[in-house]
Amino acid sequence: MMTKDEMPACPVATTVQLIGSKWKLLIIRDLLARPWRFNELKKDLEGISQKVLTDSLRSMEDDGIITRTVYPEVPPRVEYALSELGESMRPIMDAMEQWGNAYKEGRQ
Numbered sequence: 001m002m003t004k005d006e007m008p009a010c011p012v013a014t015t016v017q018l019i020g021s022k023w024k025l026l027i028i029r030d031l032l033a034r035p036w037r038f039n040e041l042k043k044d045l046e047g048i049s050q051k052v053l054t055d056s057l058r059s060m061e062d063d064g065i066i067t068r069t070v071y072p073e074v075p076p077r078v079e080y081a082l083s084e085l086g087e088s089m090r091p092i093m094d095a096m097e098q099w100g101n102a103y104k105e106g107r108q
Helices: 011-019 021-033 038-044 051-061 090-106
Strands: 065-073 077-081
Touching: 011 021, 021 038, 021 051, 021 077, 021 090, 038 051, 038 077, 051 065
Parallel strands: none
Antiparallel strands: 065 077
16 A cells, blocks of 8 residues: 555546556446445456455555455454445546446447
């Protein structure tokens, strides 16, 4: 995790640094709908390895984008959800969805 002082000066580069990977964007997409458990995310994100999912979730948790809740059950249940900071990305993701739909409609 980079400190805020270590982040790029450009705000777009900072955003890309935090959420610019394919997998992080797709994790955020899923978490916008509801909290998910690790194995649910792994099944939904076809092609992601367990290591990449684990690393992405840890990184996003360190950056304050998601929260990780461990429920004291046997076996333990862990859920991932967007934090308030992560929720603030909803307009960005909505804009990406609209742009993607418009692009696909124009390509037919």
